[in-house]
Amino acid sequence: MRWNTLKGGHRTAAREDARPTSADLLNTRLVVNKRALGIAAAILLFAGLVTLQVVNTSRPHLPPAVTLPDGSTLRLESVSYGKEHFRPGVWWHPLARRLPSDWQRKLKVDTGPAMSTAEPSLGVWLGWDKTNASGMEQWDFGLVDEHGVEVPVQSRSNHGATRAGLPHSLGRVFPIFPRRSSVMTLRFYERKPGGERMLAASFQFPNPVRDKFPEWRPQPVPAVVKQGDLEITFKRLLVGVTPAGKPAGLLSGRSQRMPFGSGNFEHRPAASPPGEEAWARAEFDVKETGTPSDVWFPDGIELSDATGNKLRQNSWSSGVQGGTAHLRWRPYLWPSEAAWKIRVEFMRNHEKAVFSTNELVGVTGLALPAVDSVTELNLSTNRLGHTVRVLGLTHGKGQFSSRSHSMGGNGMRIEVDVSPELGTGRRLTIMGVRDDQGRKLDSRGAGRGGGSYAFSYEPKPDAKSLDFTLVVQEVVTAEFLVKPELFKPASAAGK
Numbered sequence: 001m002r003w004n005t006l007k008g009g010h011r012t013a014a015r016e017d018a019r020p021t022s023a024d025l026l027n028t029r030l031v032v033n034k035r036a037l038g039i040a041a042a043i044l045l046f047a048g049l050v051t052l053q054v055v056n057t058s059r060p061h062l063p064p065a066v067t068l069p070d071g072s073t074l075r076l077e078s079v080s081y082g083k084e085h086f087r088p089g090v091w092w093h094p095l096a097r098r099l100p101s102d103w104q105r106k107l108k109v110d111t112g113p114a115m116s117t118a119e120p121s122l123g124v125w126l127g128w129d130k131t132n133a134s135g136m137e138q139w140d141f142g143l144v145d146e147h148g149v150e151v152p153v154q155s156r157s158n159h160g161a162t163r164a165g166l167p168h169s170l171g172r173v174f175p176i177f178p179r180r181s182s183v184m185t186l187r188f189y190e191r192k193p194g195g196e197r198m199l200a201a202s203f204q205f206p207n208p209v210r211d212k213f214p215e216w217r218p219q220p221v222p223a224v225v226k227q228g229d230l231e232i233t234f235k236r237l238l239v240g241v242t243p244a245g246k247p248a249g250l251l252s253g254r255s256q257r258m259p260f261g262s263g264n265f266e267h268r269p270a271a272s273p274p275g276e277e278a279w280a281r282a283e284f285d286v287k288e289t290g291t292p293s294d295v296w297f298p299d300g301i302e303l304s305d306a307t308g309n310k311l312r313q314n315s316w317s318s319g320v321q322g323g324t325a326h327l328r329w330r331p332y333l334w335p336s337e338a339a340w341k342i343r344v345e346f347m348r349n350h351e352k353a354v355f356s357t358n359e360l361v362g363v364t365g366l367a368l369p370a371v372d373s374v375t376e377l378n379l380s381t382n383r384l385g386h387t388v389r390v391l392g393l394t395h396g397k398g399q400f401s402s403r404s405h406s407m408g409g410n411g412m413r414i415e416v417d418v419s420p421e422l423g424t425g426r427r428l429t430i431m432g433v434r435d436d437q438g439r440k441l442d443s444r445g446a447g448r449g450g451g452s453y454a455f456s457y458e459p460k461p462d463a464k465s466l467d468f469t470l471v472v473q474e475v476v477t478a479e480f481l482v483k484p485e486l487f488k489p490a491s492a493a494g495k
Contacts, residue, residue, distance in 0.1 A: 066201045069190065074201050075127040076186075077169075081208040085115040085123030085173060119310065121175040122208070124186060128168045140197060144185040145178035145336055149486070151239075152278065152331045153177065178334045179209050179307035216306045216339035218483040222285075225478040230296060232346065232478040233285040238487040239335045240278045241328070280332035280484070282342065284325045292323025295352045299427065299475065300345035301327060305337045320349070335484040342482060345424065345475045350431040361388050361470040365436070368412065368459060368466065372396040383472040384426065389417045393466070394454075407447055407454035414455040414468060421451040422472070429471045430455045435463035 065075035080086075115123060144150040155172040178184055185204040189197040223234045286296050297320040304310045316329035325346075333340055348355075361381055369375040369392075377392035391400050394413045399406045407413055418428055433441045433455075444456040459466070 066203075068200050069198070073129045074188075076124070076203040076205065077127045078125045079205050079208055080123040080125075082120050082123070083117055085121075085125075085171060115171050115173050117173055117175055119175055120308070121173045122177040124172050124174070126170040126172075128170055130168050139200070140189040140191060141172070141174070142187040142189065143174065143177050144187065145181035145334060146183050147181075147336055149178075149334070149336055150187065150278075151176075151178075151334055154331055176309050176311055176331065176333060178336065179207070179211070179309065180213060180334075180336070181207055183207060211307075213307045216337070216341070216481060218339040219481050221482065223480050223482065225480070227476045227478070229289045230293075230346075230476055231287040231290075232296075232344075232476075233287075234478075234480045234482060235283040235285060235324075237280065237282045237340070237342070237482050237484050239280045239332055239484050240487045241281050242279060279328050279330045281326060281328045281487075282344065284327075284344070284478075286320065286323050286325050286346070294320050294323065295348050296320070296346045296476065297325050297349055298327035298344050299347040300424065301329060302343040303333050304341045305333050306339070307334075307337070309333050333484070335486050337484070339481050339483055341479065343477060343479045345477050347427050347429075347475045348473060350429055350471050355471055355473065358383060359472050361390065361472070362467075363390060363469070364467045365465045366393060366467075368464060369393050369395045369398055372398050374398040374400055376400070384474070386422060386426075386472060387419050388428075388470065388472060389419075390470070391415045391417060403452070407449075407452070411444060411456055411458045414457070414466075416453045416455075416470065418451045418453065418472075425475055425477075427471075427473055427475055428453055429473070431469050431471060433457060433466060433468040435459050435467075436465040437463065439463070441466075 065073050068074055141153050141155065142150045143153050153174050153176055155174060183204060183206050185202050187199060188201040190200040191197055221234060221236065225232045225234075282298070282301070284298065286293050288295060298316075298318045300313070301316065302310075302312045311331070311333060313329045316327055318325065318327045320326075327344065361379075361383060363377065363379065366377060367375050372395060374395070375393040377390050379390040381388055391402065392415065394400065394407070394415055396410055397406060400415065402417075403415075407415060414430065414433075416428065422428060430443075430446075433443075435441065437460075439460060441457045441459060444458055446456065447454045457466075
């Protein structure tokens with residue numbers, strides 16, 4: 001020890017050296033050990049994630065690229081299953097998405113899914129060596145199960161992106177697919193201007209789903225459901241049919257809901273030609289107070305199966321004759337399932353039914369609007385607990401101020417708002433549309449979005465006003481657990 005002499009003669013003691021004490025050394029070792037433990041834990045965590053990813057991720061042997069008719073090349077890059085589907089990229093990105101969010105930011109990981117669905121679905125990623133995906137909208141898709149049964153499918157979520165130096169990235173999500181099948185084949189059909197379809201490419205790959213599913217047992221047929229005075233009997237459910245008397249190519253466009261009683265379809269089913277889209281067809285007997293009825297007809301269907309496939313069909317055709325009703329729709333579920341649960345909605349034909357005044361809203365003498373303008377009415381009333389507001393008539397680009405956008409179309413539209421929304425248990429329809437000279441107008445289609453409706457018509461040039469009646473009615477629902485049958489023509493069945 002040495003002494004420091006200060007002014008005034010005072011002295012202070014100072015240490016010659018500042019050697020670390022044992023406590024200091026212990027603290028240093030603890031800090032080093034904590035860092036080492038943290039690094040080791042991170043390594044173990046990453047290794048565990050790698051193992052988990054390898055165990056939980058199927059690594060299918062993807063098929064080779066195919067050359068399309070236009071000379072371009074299409075390649076299947078990856079297949080996934082779940083609610084979120086990420087673009088194919090760096091191999092370790094799926095692992096890094098399991099790390100804490102701050103680590104993901106530091107590693108610059110693409111964390112957001114490019115496609116997502118409410119229910120677990122099949123995701124398919126493709127690489128196309130084109131600068132853009134023009135022409136992809138003309139493609140239709142079909143999935144084939146391990147038994148060779150093909151079902152037309154629609155993509156619920158789409159994604160397209162251009163990648164520098166890489167093929168154009170295309171993503172498609174299919175909520176309906178053969179979940180029990182060990183392998184499946186995805187087929188791409190190119191639609192020609194005339195409506196015919198041509199097989200452009202196909203890829204076979206293992207099913208990424210490894211779940212075990214229950215088996216549903218169909219109920220005996222005929223199956224009967226009674227709702228008050230109404231008796232609905234399920235007769236049969238056929239898949240792989242096409243409307244009789246119509247070339248299948250004419251049916252390959254995006255189907256739309258057909259008006260009831262439409263004469264566009266015969267009642268006899270016909271086999272779908274190879275390569276063409278197929279439809280499903282359900283048949284029922286309908287009685288009211290014990291008598292065959294043509295008043296009620298099918299107007300919607302929900303389907304599900306034991307593997308988790310669910311579908312609410314918004315495009316169909318239907319009809320009823322002599323108390324026998326049919327409903328035809330596409331796409332549908334897999335016919336290899338032992339049973340489908342179908343929930344069919346029936347409504348009344350307003351040309352044959354008698355409605356109560358609490359279901360009707362009548363409008364007379366509403367003046368036709370000029371080109372691209374509107375005729376406002378703003379008639380509001382309550383029907384079955386819903387406020388029905390008839391805004392009036394629009395033409396072409398005409399738009400009501402209460403609308404955020406035009407309901408579309410070049411002709412004339414009757415526009416209506418309903419609140420609260422009707423949901424699936426009620427319908428808003430229109431009947432008795434005539435001009436001031438008593439001439440009946442035929443519908444040119446209808447559209448809806450939320451609680452907004454538009455009914456399109458094309459009046460004669462000399463017409464000045466319209467009369468029409470809106471109908472708010474309850475639907476009747478019948479639920480069955482039934483076996484789908486793959487349709488076979490009589491000649492093939494007898495072989």
